[in-house]
Amino acid sequence: MDVPQPRFSDQEIARIAERIGRPVVLVGMMGVGKSSVGKRLAGLLHWNFIDADDEIERSARMAIPEIFDTYGEGYFRDGERRVIARLLEDGSPTVIATGGGAFCNPATRQLILERAVAVWLDSDVDTLVERTARKDNRPLLRDGDPREILAKLRNERAPAYSQAPIHVVSANGPHTQTVNRVLEGIAQWL
Template identity: 75%
Template sequence: MLALRPSATIGGGAMDVQQTHFSAQEIAALARRIDRPIVLVGMMGVGKSSVGKRLASLLNCPFVDADEEIERSAQMGIPEIFETYGEDYFRDGERRVIARLIDESEGCRVIATGGGAFCNAETRALILHRALTIWLDSEVDTLVERTGRKDNRPLLKDGEPREILARLREERRPHYSQAPIHVLSGPGPHVQTINKVLQGISQWL
């Protein structure tokens, strides 16, 4: 079982692991030690889905995007859910979908969550208790650049994206910071972030 330890920040100062590379044998050995789902939390645009897919491939385990599961269950897109039913309705459905995904997990499974999922107290408690939680974090400039590639972000529709992202990042930080592993994701290739995630998992197990 995973032990409870103080949070670790990976990717800055003396703990920077951008140059750490894992062999296939090391990754396979790491995967065998993981006995629960890995849940990625963090701001929209930080790369949870992209990093999650590649991480799952390396660990040879399933990947699932919670937002895609929500859309499949509701049979409509997230922007449409927000517009039709409001954010509270969406968050309740999000909580139930994430609970189901965790319940269905057998050993290692990588789950990417929406930016606000971990801010819901019930969802956060469930994830912290049942999964290995990793906070992917980025500077606002990086978030602005990445979110600008898509136009399906309901919370960015009514205002200046940079201001909204900066405010949300600050408001959500107390929630995200409860994750036991904190990985700083820079503007470079996701492979650097994945190396940091692997290092964080390795140090945590």
């Protein structure tokens, strides 16, 4: 794991963390780095990190691919919305990584926009293909060419993601660079 070398001093990061006043939620496509960036961002802010997908699996007592196979995507999205609502309920200082489709659900998106600071992590399709190939737990990539599926999903989801007030590009390279860009985006937004 690369150790973030922030462009901000510890004091500046502490001031940013204090001013945010609500959770930071990372949204974007699968493979964009929401969990990796989120863990590093939470560490810098001295906040908790929560991966919404892990919480969904814990609540359902099933892996996400099993939920999709057994109940379908609609059922999964409803459970996802309920879990994210619970995670945002108390407004505690937390960085939350969501699943790729979470912010596309209008009810979930509204919850996040009202109760948190949404950060859209974006990436080009080549980077998404390379990163998603590392894991075989992506239900939406099972039936077809991953590049075509990811390009189609990215185009379909961009209008929803663009509603996040902060947009950060996650390019190939150390996640440290993306973490720094997220901090810069939050500081400008504040």
